[in-house]
Amino acid sequence: MxxxxxxxxxxxxxxxxxxxxxxxxxxxxxxxxxxxxxxxxxxxxxxxxxxxxxxxxxxxxxxxxxxxxxxxxxxxxxxxxxxxxxxxxxxxxxxxxxxxxxxxxxxxxxxxxxxxxxxxPETFFTVWSNLFDLAKLQAGETLLVHGGTSGIGTTALQLGKAFGAQVIVTAGSDDKCQFCRELRADLAINYRQQDFVEAVMHQTDGKGVNVVLDIIGGDYLPRNLKCLAIDGRLQQIAIQNGGKSEINLASVLMKRLTIAGTTLxxxxxxxxxxxxxxxxxxxxxxxxxxxxxxxxxxxxxxxxxxxxxxxxxxxxxxxxxxxxx
CATH class of the missing domain: 3.90.180.10 (Medium-chain alcohol dehydrogenases, catalytic domain)
Structure with a gap:
């Protein structure tokens, strides 16, 4: 063969x-x-x-x-x-x-x-296990997905919406953001033109999101934590920007945050x-x-x-x- x-x-x-x-x-x-x-x-x-x-x-x-x-x-x-x-x-x-x-x-x-x-298989197994089994995403909660037009991103966006979540995505161009909006994203952020932390907090009236699904890692980690609401959950499934970062653990304690990493x-x-x-x-x-x-x-x-x-x-x-x- x-x-x-x-x-x-x-x-x-x-x-x-x-x-x-x-x-x-x-x-x-x-x-x-x-x-x-x-x-x-x-x-x-x-x-x-x-x-x-x-x-x-x-x-x-x-x-x-x-x-x-x-x-x-x-x-x-x-x-x-x-x-x-x-x-x-x-x-x-x-x-x-x-x-x-x-x-x-x-x-x-x-x-x-x-x-x-x-x-x-790869994206649906990964997204389902992380968003619904581990992060316990619920209808009415808000989800932030990085890489909104990736295989993982388009899957997470669609499943989040199908099960009643509000979904915010980041993407690297206006065309990609428009595609995400066509998939019913509640907000699509061009991260090259806009600070996604500011955009998320504005969209959520300062409350933050309940779940972040991240494939980027690196310097996104502390920014993701800023985006999370009280009792928020970060699911780290890849580290395209590297595996090292620095965070303020006080925010993790004060907001009762959960940080989880998985590989399938x-x-x-x-x-x-x-x-x-x-x-x-x-x-x-x-x-x-x-x-x-x-x-x-x-x-x-x-x-x-x-x-x-x-x-x-x-x-x-x-x-x-x-x-x-």
């Missing part, structure tokens, strides 16, 4: 197409014939040697796919060969075939294509299976009704994976970047 391999020398890191043997599923796994695979920032980090796969995971890039089941592990009873699924992976998605834990596979929502479905990839199958069940019950009906939708920026053939990474690194994209196999 064709796969994308990281080719690295002292002078060059590239993504190239190579051939590998077809993998065989363990008892709890399935083999998926991949139709499309999502591209995510952890893939870029792994390509650069900054985010090694967990122990036992495929070294091939790719954390989410959509396709058809080609082979079942001996213990898999709830799926069938030929089923159309999307799946969350620990690696291996940039390939014609990949292995997935059966409990991390979900049926493709009715009406969605393979390309659309491949955009779901190394979590075990039991944890991910619970998220999958919640998504199927509460979010899949919204996808099938069209109330929410995956936002697709661009689609590249598998052999152009390097160009797909360049598109993501440019930060010009809105929504998900997909590889079509």
């Amino acid at each position: 064709r796969v994308i391999e990281i080719y690295r020398t002292a002078e060059l890191t590239d993504l190239i197409v190579t051939d590998q043997a077809l993998p065989s599923p363990a008892p709890h796994q399935v083999l998926i014939k991949v139709a499309a695979a999502g591209v995510n920032r952890p893939d870029l980090m792994q390509r650069k040697g900054l985010y090694p796969p967990p122990t036992g995971a495929s070294p091939v890039l790719g954390l989410e796919v959509a396709g058809t089941i080609a082979e079942l592990g001996s213990q898999v009873k709830h799926l069938n060969i030929g089923d159309s699924v999307c799946a969350l992976l620990t690696g291996g998605g940039y390939a014609e075939y990949c292995l997935a834990s059966a409990c991390c596979c979900l049926p493709i929502p009715q009406g969605l294509s393979f390309i659309q479905a491949s955009a779901l 990839r190394p979590r075990n199958d039991d944890f991910k299976a619970k998220i999958a069940q919640q998504l199927f019950a509460k979010v899949w009906p919204l996808l099938e009704s069209g109330q929410i939708k995956p936002i697709i920026d661009s689609v590249f053939p598998l052999a152009r994976a390097a160009q797909a990474h360049e598109r993501m690194e440019s930060s010009q994209h809105i929504g998900k970047i997909i590889l079509e196999i």
Whole structure:
């Protein structure tokens, strides 16, 4: 089968197409014939040697796919060969075939294509577990989402609105802010032109937001804390601006703030299976009704994976970047 391999020398890191043997599923796994695979920032980090796969995971890039089941592990009873699924992976998605834990596979929502479905697992698992399981976002609360036009951002914006929250987003251009408003953002802040702390506090009449979902980190941390209301919760899920910052802990104490950080990839199958069940019950009906939708920026053939990474690194994209196999 064709796969994308990281080719690295002292002078060059590239993504190239190579051939590998077809993998065989363990008892709890399935083999998926991949139709499309999502591209995510952890893939870029792994390509650069900054985010090694967990122990036992495929070294091939790719954390989410959509396709058809080609082979079942001996213990898999709830799926069938030929089923159309999307799946969350620990690696291996940039390939014609990949292995997935059966409990991390979900049926493709009715009406969605393979390309659309491949955009779901990584962002929807991440956003659901952080906003609703951990931060306990409630209807009537206010949510601040950084990177509003990223895959995470467009997902968090839509889910927040669907479940009754007011949603404020930040984005890096007027066009991106307009796109967020079209997705029903209550406020979209161009962070290049406006101080997002001042804009948030003005929008909330000085009260602040209940939850912040942040992919930036670095110097955003103390600013996020200023944006939080009493009993506010910060969910840190990435650190694009770096992992170091300085904060005034007095504000954390006085406002009873909660700061939590999570990563999804190394979590075990039991944890991910619970998220999958919640998504199927509460979010899949919204996808099938069209109330929410995956936002697709661009689609590249598998052999152009390097160009797909360049598109993501440019930060010009809105929504998900997909590889079509």
